[in-house]
Amino acid sequence: MPELPEVEVVRRGLEDHMVGRVIESATVFHPRAARNQLGGAREIEANITGRTVSAARRRGKFLWLELDDADHGLLVHLGMSGQMLVKHPESTPSPHLRAKVELDSGEEVWFVDQRTFGYWWLGELVDGVPARVSHIALDILDDTADISAIARVLKSKPTEIKRLLLNQEIVSGIGNIYADEMLWEARIHPRQRADRISLARLEELLLAGREVMTRALASGGTSFDALYVNVNGNSGYFALSLNAYGQTGEPCTRCGTPISREPFMNRSSHFCPSCQKRR
Numbered sequence: 001m002p003e004l005p006e007v008e009v010v011r012r013g014l015e016d017h018m019v020g021r022v023i024e025s026a027t028v029f030h031p032r033a034a035r036n037q038l039g040g041a042r043e044i045e046a047n048i049t050g051r052t053v054s055a056a057r058r059r060g061k062f063l064w065l066e067l068d069d070a071d072h073g074l075l076v077h078l079g080m081s082g083q084m085l086v087k088h089p090e091s092t093p094s095p096h097l098r099a100k101v102e103l104d105s106g107e108e109v110w111f112v113d114q115r116t117f118g119y120w121w122l123g124e125l126v127d128g129v130p131a132r133v134s135h136i137a138l139d140i141l142d143d144t145a146d147i148s149a150i151a152r153v154l155k156s157k158p159t160e161i162k163r164l165l166l167n168q169e170i171v172s173g174i175g176n177i178y179a180d181e182m183l184w185e186a187r188i189h190p191r192q193r194a195d196r197i198s199l200a201r202l203e204e205l206l207l208a209g210r211e212v213m214t215r216a217l218a219s220g221g222t223s224f225d226a227l228y229v230n231v232n233g234n235s236g237y238f239a240l241s242l243n244a245y246g247q248t249g250e251p252c253t254r255c256g257t258p259i260s261r262e263p264f265m266n267r268s269s270h271f272c273p274s275c276q277k278r279r
Contacts, residue, residue: 002061002078002082002221003061003173003174003175003177003178004058004060004061004139004141004172004173004174004175004178004213005178005213005216005217005221006078006221007058007060007061007062007063007078007173008058008141008217008221009217009220009221010063010078010083010084011056011057011058011063012056013084013086014056014063014065014084014109015055015056017086017103017105017107017109018053018056018065018103018109019053019054019055019056020052020053020054021052021053021103021104021105022050022051022052022053022103022104023048023049023050023051023052023053023101023102023103024049024050024101024102024103024104025045025049025101025102026044026045026048026049026099026100026101026102027045027099027100027101028041028044028045028098028099028120029097029098029099029100030098030099030113030116032098032116032119033098033099033111033113033116033118033119033120034099034119034120034121035119036119036121036132037120037121037122041099043122044074044099044120044122047072047122048067048074048101048122051067051068052067052068053065053066053067053068054066054067054068054070057073057128059129059133059136059138059139059142059172059173060133060136060137060139060168060172060173061077061078061168061172061173061175062075062076062077062130062133062136063075063076063078064076064125064130066125066128070125070128071124071125072122072123072124072125073122073123073125073130074120074121074122075120075121075122075123075130075132075133076111076118076120077118077119077120077121078113078118079113079115079116079117079118079119080115080117080118081113081114081115081117081118082111082112082113082117082118083110083111083112083113084109084110084111085109085110085112086107086108086109087100087107087108087109087110088106088107088108089102089106089108091108094110094112096112096113096114097110097111097112098111098112098113098116098118099111099120135169136168136169136172137150137168137169137170137171137172138171138172139171139172139173139174140171140173140174140206140209140210140213141173141210141213141214145171147203147206147207147210148199148203150170150171150206151199151202151203151205151206152199153170154170154194154197154202155194155195155197155199155202156194156195157194157195158193158194158195159193159194159195160190160191160192160193160194161183161188161189161190161191161192161193161194161197161205162179162180162183162190162191162264162265162269163265164194165179165182165183165209166179166265171206173213174209176245176267176268177242177245177246178209178212178213178216180244180245180269180270180271181209181212181242181243181244181245182205182206182208182209182212183205183244183271183276184243184244184270184271184272184275184276185208185209185211185212185243186201186204186205186208187275187276188201188205188276189271189276189277189278189279190264190269190271190276191264191269191278192278192279196279215241216241219241244259244270244271244272245270246270247259247270248260248261248270252272252274252275254272254275255272255274255275257272257273257274257275259271259272260272260273
């Protein structure tokens with residue numbers, strides 16, 4: 001699933017192509033793309049047609065297009081394989097095209113989703129955030145995020161630190177890739193209990209996550225296959241800079257010890273058994 005840097009890359013692309021533009025028409029082709037909408041596809045189509053996109057925003061792994069009244073927005077969840085692609089009308093249709101809008105610029109924006117876990121949802125904004133995701137916490141790239149406060153919440157939990165990093169109601173946008181990378185950067189074992197880590201080290205961990213994600217953004221995000229691309233269809237190349245995730249058996253770039261992999265929450269954790277000792 002795309003994590004914060006990948007979703008932010010897409011948001012920036014939509015901001016460039018959609019903000020200030022009028023949605024002249026909207027079509028939802030697949031019912032799963034509107035499965036969370038009470039009125040289904042027709043409600044989305046009828047209520048975004050003729051509207052101007054005033055902003056493209058994001059919180060964690062969710063992005064949304066704010067509409068002209070600033071009270072409603074079109075939430076876009078990319079799921080496992082969702083793509084928001086800017087296209088010309090004569091482009092060859094994708095077999096996985098689930099929805100699209102036509103803009104007054106002449107461009108189209110397609111929602112392509114091979115696995116159909118993603119969706120669109122049109123609804124009210126609560127304090128500028130779609131009501132459906134108002135419970136999602138701030139992320140560590142948000143200018144208003146209080147790193148010290150987040151560290152204190154982590155410190156209060158007698159729970160494995162990686163499990164907490166993946167909890168989107170504590171801090172959002174972190175998935176398996178960036179959890180492994182920030183834990184490697186901070187030299188903390190993924191199964192270390194958070195309440196046994198000092199506040200100072202927890203703050204260092206969160207700041208390490210901010211640094212890792214900033215570097216990932218500069219590289220266009222992390223792509224392992226063709227399912228994650230930006231709005232122009234291009235892949236990110238941060239995978240070339242990963243130190244832990246997916247590096248099983250490769251020498252740690254810090255100490256040379258082979259990177260280990262172990263099962264974790266129906267996923268895997270990747271870490272250096274020498275640099276990231278469990279205490």
